[in-house]
Amino acid sequence: MITFQVKKAENCFVDAQTWEYQISCRNEQLLHQLGQLGELSCKMNLRRPIFMLCMNDGVRVKGTLTGSLMRASFPTEQWKTAKETFEQTLSALTVEGEEN
Amino acid sequence: MxxxxxxxxxxxxxxxxxxxxxxPLCVAEAVSEAIRSLPGSANRGGLKEKDDMWACRSHLAELLQVTNPSRISLGANATYALNEAIQGFPFQGGDVVLTTLAEHNAVLRPLYRLEKRGIIRTVFVPVEPDGRVNPSTWWDYLERYHPRMVVFIHASNVTGAVNDAQTLARLAKERNATVVLDAAQSLGIVPVLPEIWGIDYVAFTGHKYLLGPQGTGGLYVAQRETVDPVYVGGTGIYSDQEEMPQEMPLRLEAGTPNEHSFAGLAAALQWRKENPxxxxxxxxxxxxxxxxxxxxxxxxxxxxxxxxxxxxxxxxxxxxxxxxxxxxxxxxxxxxxxxxxxxxxxxxxxxxxxxxxxxxxxxxxxxxxxxxxxxxxxxxxx
CATH class of the missing domain: 3.90.1150.10 (Aspartate Aminotransferase, domain 1)
Structure with missing residues (x-):
């Protein structure tokens, strides 16, 4: 089970709903499971490689592979529902080798 | 992690x-020294008083090439200064303010507020693809709208393009408009010369290219201009009067200033003079x-x-x-x-x-x- 701290990240746009998640493992430890939630792409050529995930409900998630911080941007419409669903999904993920 | x-x-x-x-390291040292030293005496002065506010004014007057340092009021930042200049100006209902599409919200929001209150009408001049105002376009708008005031950004904070402030001010003056210059992005890196260019108000900040601390800035007000202060309150002196003093800079400096940061700004101004x-x-x-x-x-x-x-x-x-x-x-x-x-x-x-x-x-x-x-x-x- 993944635990996390969450905080809103503001930008220029009043309707933006981007939240930062500090999770209890490295992002790369969740990649396989994240890949089942939507379209996952990685940029391995960057100084610190990143992943970008477009989930089926329009949520966009990104972060460095070796880091433990991910940013999730929720669709403006119904962002609260999307955030709640994302957090439930995130909590239910398991680090490889960890028992449920 | x-x-x-x-x-x-x-x-x-x-x-x-x-x-x-x-x-520069001396900025941090000056702030540190100021906060560990006895505070100033709220404008009461005297020969023994170390006056970082006055040191800032003197340096800034030299930089701006203005004759009277007292015409420079010090405050929190350029936004504060622009609000003083715009909201404190004695508009008459229906006056037109000419500004540009390159402006920062520090200009736009005070204008929106006055417009919503029915005090002014704002007209926007388009800019070139690099963010610069074309003087010919500017002149067309001046002739068409006869603004009471013009407000424009000296250097775009988006593109870096520097406007020909001298020409824009001269053209505005030919149409008898009051000229307000937002120099937040320019002072310290390109010349800003209000007396020579005929500019009435210059709003500036201390923490960008002047290399001072955040929370410092100010407004130059030409000798011929008088604004009604947006903020009123204690000045440390003339406490027996109901109104803010007429004299500058006191008129625009209500309340206790951020002396520690202005000590840092004074150090930064001295440093940049020695290291142009x-x-x-x-x-x-x-x-x-x-x-x-x-x-x-x-x-x-x-x-x-x-x-x-x-x-x-x-x-x-x-x-x-x-x-x-x-x-x-x-x-x-x-x-x-x-x-x-x-x-x-x-x-x-x-x-x-x-x-x-x-x-x-x-x-x-x-x-x-x-x-x-x-x-x-x-x-x-x-």
Whole structure:
């Protein structure tokens, strides 16, 4: 089970709903499971490689592979529902080798 | 953990148009000394008083080449100063204020407020694709709208393009308009000469290219001008009067000032006098950086002529906010993305609705840091 701290990240746009998640493992430890939630792409050529995930409900998630911080941007419409669903999904993920 | 991946000393700072960093060491030392010293005596002066506020005024008067340092009021920042100039001006109902589409919200929001209250009507002059005001267009609008006041940005905080403030002010004066200049992005890096150029108000900040601490700024008010102070209150002296004193700078300096930070600003002003910035070299370096970014595949806003060390660009296929996050997370680069508090300029410069990526250099930016920036752009597009 993944635990996390969450905080809103503001930008220029009043309707933006981007939240930062500090999770209890490295992002790369969740990649396989994240890949089942939507379209996952990685940029391995960057100084610190990143992943970008477009989930089926329009949520966009990104972060460095070796880091433990991910940013999730929720669709403006119904962002609260999307955030709640994302957090439930995130909590239910398991680090490889960890028992449920 | 992610937070451990960034070490302050290894960060690459390209956000000097927001606030400058690093500052000269003497700035930190001056702030530290001031906060450990006995406070000042609230304008009561005397020969033995160490007066950092007056030291700032004297340095600034020299920099602005104005004859009377007392015409410079000190306050929190350029936004504070612009509010004093705009909201404190004795408008009569229906006056037109001419401004530009390149303005920062520090200008726009005070104007919106006055317009909503029915005090003024705001007219916007379009800008060129590089963010600069065309004097010919400016003149057309002056002739058409007969503004009571003009307010314009000296250097665009989005593109870095520097307006010909002298010409724009002269044309406005030919139509008897009061001239307010937003010099937040220019003072300290390009000449700002209100007395010579005939400008009535100059709003400036201390923490950008003057290299001082945040929370410092001010407003130059020409001798012929009088504003009604937006903020009123204690001045330490003349306490037996109901109204704010008429005399400058006291008239616009209600309340206890941020003396510690102004001690830092005084140190910064002294430092920059002893270490003048090489504006020509910095401009050339900015242009070379822009060219390198362009060659790496970025879509750079082209600026010709005088400019500050600001570069706006986008990366095809990438949202500007994502670029900023990747720069930070993967390359330790700090920049600014989005609208840059100047939302009206975007359509004029051909930028997308999501805004731009903005990098802003300083005299302290190294070639190695620029190399990393260019590499990052290239690798994003690979």
């Amino acid at each position: 992610e937070s451990n991946q960034h070490q302050e000393g290894s960060m690459i700072y390209f956000n000097n148009a927001a606030t400058s960093w690093p500052k 910035v090489d504006g020509v070299s910095l401009q050339m370096r900015t242009e070379e950086t822009a060219n390198r970014l362009r060659r790496a595949g970025a879509k750079v806003v082209e600026v010709r002529g005088e400019r500050t060390p600001v570069i706006a660009f986008s990366i095809p296929g990438w949202d500007p906010a994502d670029v900023g996050d990747v720069f930070f997370d993967s390359y330790d680069i700090i920049c600014r993305t989005g609208l840059h508090c100047a939302p009206k300029i975007l359509s004029n410069i051909g930028a997308p609705a999501e805004g731009t990526v903005r990098v802003s250099l300083s005299r302290f930016t190294t070639e190695e840091e620029i190399d990393v920036l260019v590499t990052a752009v290239g690798e994003l597009l690979a």
